[in-house]
Amino acid sequence: MALTKVELFDQIRRDSWREGLGVRALARKYGVHRRLVREALTQPEPTPRKTPKRRSPQLEPFKKVIDEWLRADLDAPRKQRHTVKRIHRRLLDEQDAAGLSYSTVRDYLAKRKPEIRIEEGRAPAKVFIRQNHPPGEEAEVDFGELWVNLAGVLTKCYLFVYRMSYSGKAIHKIYATSGQEAFLEGHVEAFTRLGGTPTRHIRYDNLTAAVTKVLFRGRLRVENPRWRLFRSHYRCEAFYCERGIEGAHEKGGVEGQIGYFRRNYLSPVPQVDSLAELNARIEHFEQLEDGRRIGARLRTIAQDFAIEAPLLRALPDDHFSTGLLLTPRVDRYGQITVRCCRYSVPIHLIGRTVRVMLHACEVIVYDRHREVARHERLTGKGTETIVLDHYLEALMRKPGAFAGSVALEAARIGGAFTDAHDALWSAARRSLGEPGATRALIEVLLLHRTMDDADVIAGIRAALSVGSFAADVIAVEARKAADARGTGRPTPGIARLSGPATVPAESPQVTSLTRKRLAELPPDTRPLPSVDAYDQLLRRPAPNTCHQSDTHHQESAS
Structure with a gap:
């Protein structure tokens, strides 16, 4: 060896x-x-081996021309500067550099570009200067994209991250959109959980939720009016980074936090039924992060945040409404259009303008100051949410439209229209016919507005057990089911029949009042009645009908 x-x-x-x-x-x-x-x-150490200096005789005649092109690029627009491929092509076409290889030009440019910048007195291409972040003074905010298997559908979502610069304490929240509603709600969530706002500023890139126009003079920005109101309410200043990829390093803490959290806690693709379930998991992940040490720090994230938490600016007493107020008009189908998505409302509002409070995760509809509908927010263009309860009054007048309605199909898919409702409809159809059975069913569906879904379904099963489908009987049994659970009278909900109903395992039986009265009477000792005395009527000979008929004919002839 x-x-x-x-x-x-x-x-x-x-x-x-x-x-x-x-x-x-x-x-x-x-x-x-x-x-x-x-x-x-x-000598104490061996003499280092000299690396032979490679020479490129074919490139020597063209180095001066290449240097001139590189110097001209210093003042040219960034997107119209020479690339290695373009310089190589120009040498072949304009300088007759036949036989000159692409790799030779590439190696020369990699070495020569930074040298020319220094020769011309320009700063190096990339210089990073470490910054000091005093406790409680600075934070960073950004959105990151991720994919979630939401109820079996691969959905693109957005991870909102708010990170304190000193301690590295971060708040994460996943939304279905990166609009201004999610942007503001994420801030409120972070401010509330951390207990205050930074005393100096928060770093942002030029998100459209905050900035409407980027001015070319320094860091001047035209801010969104609603964002400006939000900042002034919470008394926090904004620091906007440079445009594009060049300004990403100015908030490198949150940029790295997004990638770190996505790789360590959101890989592989999460599979959940709702974003609320996923956000509950994320809060657990954040508790695990509190015990982590960043880099070579001596203290954990939680220990560093304990130092800066008392230094944060206190939150105001008043609440800032983060929802966006819209005023759509209800169309003839009883729906409103919000951000290219359609939502149903009660049909008595058709033709009227309603107030809509658009939040990151839900849509709340008001008729003046009264809430009339509440939906989970949709994000897919052209999607719609239809609630059967909103159309019951119209279907009562038009029972023939019930069976083929989109609202009924949506209730079946969502689990609000159960097998118990179908069984009730079938039983009523045999006795009342199609229109009457549908109206009887709608009367029962109206009970869901004032009673718990599970209690109404229990009442339906109890009524069907004795062959009844009357709404009054079902209402009585539903109240009995509610009393049995100890809940008393349930609070009326909004937009009922919109989600799956919880069906109890056993339904109560209807109590027969006749049977109850008989059980309370004393025993009857009288003998049972008999009809034996009337049997003698059966022994009387029948009259001669033929003789009577002949006599009748003779009298008629005379």
């Missing part, structure tokens, strides 16, 4: 002072030149 130069020098020196061998003897023993032996005996 060949010795390295360091090992060879070590053995030469050891043989020199142990065995007293001279330069010639050491050179013969190790088969090296005497100059190497003298170097090992006189």
Whole structure:
């Protein structure tokens, strides 16, 4: 095995002072030149091997031309500067550099570009200067994209991250949109959980939720009016980074936090039924993060945040409404359009303008100051949410439209229209016919507005057990089911029949009042009535019908 130069020098020196061998003897023993032996005996370290300087004779005649092009690029627009491919093509076409390889030009440009910047007095291409972040003074905010398997559908979502610059304490929230509603709600969530706002500023890139126009003079921005109101309410200042990728390093803490959190806690793709379930998991992940140490820090994230938490600016007492107020008009189908999505409202509002409070996760509809509908917010263009309860009054007048309505199909898919409702409809149809059965069913569906869904379904099953489908009987049994659960009278809900109903395992039986009265009466000792005395009527001979008929004819003839 060949010795390295360091090992060879070590053995030469050891043989020199142990065995007293001279330069010639050491050179013969190790088969090296005497100059190497003298170097090992006189120098503490071996002389580094010289790297041969590669020369490119084919490129030499064109270096001056390439340097001129690179100097001109210093003042050219960033997107219209020479690339390696363009310089190589120009050399072949304009300078007759036949045979000059692309790799030769590439290697020369990689070395020469930074040298020319320095020769011309320009700053190096990338310079990073570490910054000091005092506790409680600065924070960073950004959105990151991720994919979630939401109820079996692969959905693109957005991760809102608010990170304190000193401690690295971060608040994460996943939304279905990155609009201004999610932007403001994420801030409120972070401010509330952290207990205050930074005393200096919060760093942002030029999000459309905050900035409507980027001015070319320094860091001046035209801010969104609603965002400006939000900042003034919470008394926090905004620091906007440079445009594009060049300003990403100015909030590198939150940029790195998004990638770190996505890789460590959101990979592989999460599979959940709702974003609320996923956000509950994220709060648990944040608790695990409190015990982590960032880099070579001595304290954990939680310990550093304990230092800066008392230094945050206190929150105002008043609440800022983060929802966006819209005023759509209800169309003839009883629906409103909000951000290219359609939502149903009660049909008595058709033709009127309603107030809509658009939040990041839900849509709330008001008729003046009264809430009339509440929906989970949709994000897919052209999607719609239809609630069967909103159309019951119209279907009562038009029972023939009930069976094929989109509202009924949506209630079946959502689980609000159960097998118990179908069984009731079938039983009523056999007795009342199609229109009457549908109206009877709608009367029962109206009970869901004032009673709990599970209690109404229990009442339906109890009524069907004795062959009844009357709404009054079902209402009585539903109240009995509510009393049995100890809940009393349930609070009326909004937009009922919009989600799956919880069906109890056992339904109560209807109590027969006749059977109850008979159980309370004393025993009857009287003998049972008999009809034996009337049997003598059966022994009387039948009249002669033929004789009577002849007599009748004779009297008629006379």
